[in-house]
Amino acid sequence: xxxxxxxxxxxxHWQSAxxxxxxxxxxFYFGEMExxxxxxxxxxxxxxxxxxxxxxxFAGWGAGYTAPRAFSxxxxxxxxxxxxxxxxxxxxxxxxxxxxALVSRIDLHLSQxxxxxxxxxxxxxxxxPRLDTAGLTGGIGLRLRxxxxxxxxxx
Amino acid sequence: xxxxxxxxGQHDGQTACVPDIGKEVVTRExxxxxxxxxxxxxxALSTLWHTTGLEGFHWQTAPSGFPDGTARWTLYIDDIPVxxxxxxxxxxxxxxxxxxxxxxxxxxxxxxxxxxxxxxxGALRIYTKKPEFGLSMEASVAAGNEIxxxxxxxxxxxxxxNIDRIGPTHTAxxxxxxxxxxGHASGRLDEHHxxxxxxxxxxxxxxxxxxxxxxxxxxxxxxxxxxxxxPRSQRMLAGLxxxxxxxxxPETGFEVPTIHRIALLGAAGTLPLRRDGVLRxxxxxxxxxxxxxxxxxxxxxxxxxxxxxAEADARxxxxxxxxxxxxxxxxxxxxxxxxxLFDLRLFGGLNARIRQRGRTRLVLEWIRREGRSGAVLxxxxxxxxxARQRLRLAGSYGAAPPDTRSLGLxxxxxxxxxxxxxxxxxxxxxxxxxxxTVDAGWIHRDPIGISGSVFxxxxxxxxxxxxxxxxxxxxxxxxxxxxxxxxxxxGGHTGGISGTMALRLSPTLLQRVSGTxxxxxxxxxPWLAYGERIPRxxxxxxxxxxxxxxxxxxxxxxxxxxxxxxEYREAxxxxxxxxxxxxxxxxxxxxxxxxxxxxxxxNISMGLRNxxxxxxxxxxxxxxxYMEFHLSVVARFTSTAGx
Numbered sequence: 170x171x172x173x174x175x176x177x178x179x180x181x182h183w184q185s186a187x188x189x190x191x192x193x194x195x196x197f198y199f200g201e202m203e204x205x206x207x208x209x210x211x212x213x214x215x216x217x218x219x220x221x222x223x224x225x226x227f228a229g230w231g232a233g234y235t236a237p238r239a240f241s242x243x244x245x246x247x248x249x250x251x252x253x254x255x256x257x258x259x260x261x262x263x264x265x266x267x268x269x270a271l272v273s274r275i276d277l278h279l280s281q282x283x284x285x286x287x288x289x290x291x292x293x294x295x296x297x298p299r300l301d302t303a304g305l306t307g308g309i310g311l312r313l314r315x316x317x318x319x320x321x322x323x324x
Numbered sequence: 325x326x327x328x329x330x331x332x333g334q335h336d337g338q339t340a341c342v343p344d345i346g347k348e349v350v351t352r353e354x355x356x357x358x359x360x361x362x363x364x365x366x367x368a369l370s371t372l373w374h375t376t377g378l379e380g381f382h383w384q385t386a387p388s389g390f391p392d393g394t395a396r397w398t399l400y401i402d403d404i405p406v407x408x409x410x411x412x413x414x415x416x417x418x419x420x421x422x423x424x425x426x427x428x429x430x431x432x433x434x435x436x437x438x439x440x441x442x443x444x445x446g447a448l449r450i451y452t453k454k455p456e457f458g459l460s461m462e463a464s465v466a467a468g469n470e471i472x473x474x475x476x477x478x479x480x481x482x483x484x485x486n487i488d489r490i491g492p493t494h495t496a497x498x499x500x501x502x503x504x505x506x507g508h509a510s511g512r513l514d515e516h517h518x519x520x521x522x523x524x525x526x527x528x529x530x531x532x533x534x535x536x537x538x539x540x541x542x543x544x545x546x547x548x549x550x551x552x553x554x555p556r557s558q559r560m561l562a563g564l565x566x567x568x569x570x571x572x573x574p575e576t577g578f579e580v581p582t583i584h585r586i587a588l589l590g591a592a593g594t595l596p597l598r599r600d601g602v603l604r605x606x607x608x609x610x611x612x613x614x615x616x617x618x619x620x621x622x623x624x625x626x627x628x629x630x631x632x633x634a635e636a637d638a639r640x641x642x643x644x645x646x647x648x649x650x651x652x653x654x655x656x657x658x659x660x661x662x663x664x665l666f667d668l669r670l671f672g673g674l675n676a677r678i679r680q681r682g683r684t685r686l687v688l689e690w691i692r693r694e695g696r697s698g699a700v701l702x703x704x705x706x707x708x709x710x711a712r713q714r715l716r717l718a719g720s721y722g723a724a725p726p727d728t729r730s731l732g733l734x735x736x737x738x739x740x741x742x743x744x745x746x747x748x749x750x751x752x753x754x755x756x757x758x759x760x761t762v763d764a765g766w767i768h769r770d771p772i773g774i775s776g777s778v779f780x781x782x783x784x785x786x787x788x789x790x791x792x793x794x795x796x797x798x799x800x801x802x803x804x805x806x807x808x809x810x811x812x813x814x815g816g817h818t819g820g821i822s823g824t825m826a827l828r829l830s831p832t833l834l835q836r837v838s839g840t841x842x843x844x845x846x847x848x849x850p851w852l853a854y855g856e857r858i859p860r861x862x863x864x865x866x867x868x869x870x871x872x873x874x875x876x877x878x879x880x881x882x883x884x885x886x887x888x889x890x891e892y893r894e895a896x897x898x899x900x901x902x903x904x905x906x907x908x909x910x911x912x913x914x915x916x917x918x919x920x921x922x923x924x925x926x927n928i929s930m931g932l933r934n935x936x937x938x939x940x941x942x943x944x945x946x947x948x949x950y951m952e953f954h955l956s957v958v959a960r961f962t963s964t965a966g967x
Contacts, residue, residue: 181480182476182479182480183476198871198875199871211476217479218476218479218480219479221476228930248930248932248953250469250953251475253475253476255476255479264473264474264475264476264478265469265473265489266469266471266473266475267469267471267951267953294475295471295472295473295951296471296472296473296474296475296476296477297471297472297473297474297475297477298477300475300476300477321922321923322921322922322926323921324874324921324922324923
């Protein structure tokens with residue numbers, strides 16, 4: 170679950186709501202690779218601008234440090250496309266732009282499989298003007314063994 | 325770029341796709357590693373050639389020492405001669421051929437006397453990949469996004485222009501490989517959207533396809549095949565392409581919507597002769613037609629040309645003879661004073677060995693064009709002081725009738741390019757253009773240690789024929805008003821030095837640095853204008869971190885010094901610097917990650933180009949390029965490795 174906590178110029182026109190994030194992570198060259206998506210709703214503050222859903226599809230890489238037993242810390246970057254789908258103007262209702270994010274996450278390992286995490290990110294979407302956001306995410310992570318076909322594919 | 329021989333090459337088993345003095349090589353591995361998707365993309369790795377472009381799809385390029393417009397460089401695909409330009413415009417990305425079909429590309433700047441034709445004005449040699457045994461299929465998609473879209477702010481700011489996606493470029497191919505024959509069919513659908521803010525009004529002037537923004541869309545279908553008792557001794561090429569184009573000519577001053585159709589057929593090969601001799605041949609026939617693309621005023625280029633090229637050479641012991649013939653027939657609805665061009669070149673010479681470590685060549689070429697004759701003398705000497713080193717000295721001098729493959733000479737014969745003004749000084753009675761070239765170089769190749777090369781060049785021009793432009797800006801029509809005339813008597817001298825060094829700092833870290841510096845001595849105004857367009861100093865540095873052969877991280881850093889385009893000075897002042905006639909130096913950083921996955925079935929490249937987001941222009945009338953995000957995915961399946 171991801172609430173946005175800061176906006177730039179966009180704050181005068183849109184109010185962000187909670188969103189969701191899904192990411193799959195796997196070990197990859199000196200660290201971890203992740204891929205996933207984030208969905209946010211931006212509601213219009215004024216009548217002359219439409220509300221929109223923002224869908225960030227990303228791939229990322231980072232490295233972490235595991236403290237004995239319970240905690241681990243991860244820092245990485247994400248790159249992807251920020252896909253904005255506006256509520257109005259049927260037929261010309263979307264925009265896509267490149268986004269770059271820095272991510273830091275702390276995990277609390279409840280068991281070999283289950284963990285709780287809290288994650289912070291700062292993200293820049295390269296629109297003109299820039300759309301800068303920061304967010305906090307909290308959630309549950311599951312650690313599963315990769316199936317053979319996935320290991321073969323990533324090799 | 326590699327400094328080791330790739331697995332495959334056709335031109336000559338010993339030298340094809342091996343970097344040499346004045347020759348850069350881009351391998352298939354480089355193409356995947358940097359996520360290139362178009363033929364012109366590979367020129368980013370070259371410092372020997374300089375490149376300019378407007379909208380980001382078509383690029384004009386020329387080798388060192390030849391200011392743009394003065395080089396008639398040659399294009400070969402599997403040794404089949406293919407015309408690279410039509411009406412003076414580079415058509416590389418419109419050809420019925422895909423970069424994904426490539427095994428390697430040679431970018432040749434120095435003199436090439438290997439034949440069948442003698443080349444001293446540069447060449448691009450593309451070698452297609454050899455299909456694997458059995459059936460194989462490949463598909464790829466490459467797309468990108470240039471930053472600075474308005475995003476949600478398009479609803480809040482008074483005037484913003486959407487900068488659209490880059491591409492996508494789709495390719496698909498099927499190959500069959502047998503012991504004595506191979507066939508490869510491929511198709512490409514390539515899009516480029518002309519949405520840059522600087523070009524917006526000009527591109528929209530006549531563009532009118534409802535529901536779309538100005539864009540270029542190329543659809544191509546190509547076939548390459550090979551057969552013969554010796555592997556790939558006979559090769560053929562066929563293809564069709566249809567490009568919905570936005571053709572900018574300096575003469576028109578704006579983008580003319582047009583449909584460019586290309587039909588291409590060619591063959592090349594080698595045949596054995598008696599006494600250990602070899603006959604090589606290359607032949608091609610092409611048809612280029614520019615047709616009406618829907619636009620506001622139904623303007624069209626109204627041009628069609630057919631070209632036939634044949635070249636052959638034979639070597640028997642010390643003797644080397646050969647020739648090249650080319651016919652070009654133009655067609656337009658107006659009257660041409662002469663619709664045919666004929667060009668014949670014949671040469672003969674001697675090759676001699678100097679002990680075991682060197683060889684020398686002396687060749688005389690006779691050139692016949694448009695009823696006038698000329699001759700060029702070529703000489704070269706190569707020495708191999710060590711197993712991994714080579715020295716070369718080569719030169720040429722001669723006077724020949726001007727090469728007639730240019731828009732200006734067709735205009736002189738009566739072709740009317742829409743919205744253009746043309747005046748000619750005439751040149752029939754003037755002395756023949758003369759040119760001199762000198763190349764000198766040294767190369768050291770070591771696959772695991774340090775490799776390096778140095779290349780020195782000189783080009784001299786006398787009585788050259790160059791178009792001279794006077795360009796003004798018409799703000800009401802959002803286009804340039806250009807007056808052009810052909811000027812004879814242009815002359816000057818260019819010279820420079822180029823160097824390359826490649827080394828491995830560790831088994832996983834490869835570094836390569838190359839740079840070219842060239843200087844132009846200015847003899848008269850037209851030559852001054854041409855010389856100033858070249859970035860005098862060009863540097864490219866590549867650092868590749870390859871943890872394994874399946875994953876790499878590459879950084880490409882490029883520098884090009886500032887250029888000036890004096891013919892745009894007036895337009896620049898009139899347009900209040902929207903079109904700057906002086907372009908500042910360029911400093912570009914590209915970062916690419918490339919990963920092979922799923923065995924060898926999948927190759928993914930993801931990269932950022934112009935990472936520093938420095939606004940970059942390659943031409944005063946061109947687009948401004950910002951940071952771009954690129955993604956390319958290639959999927960490959962073979963019957964031997966399993967589907």
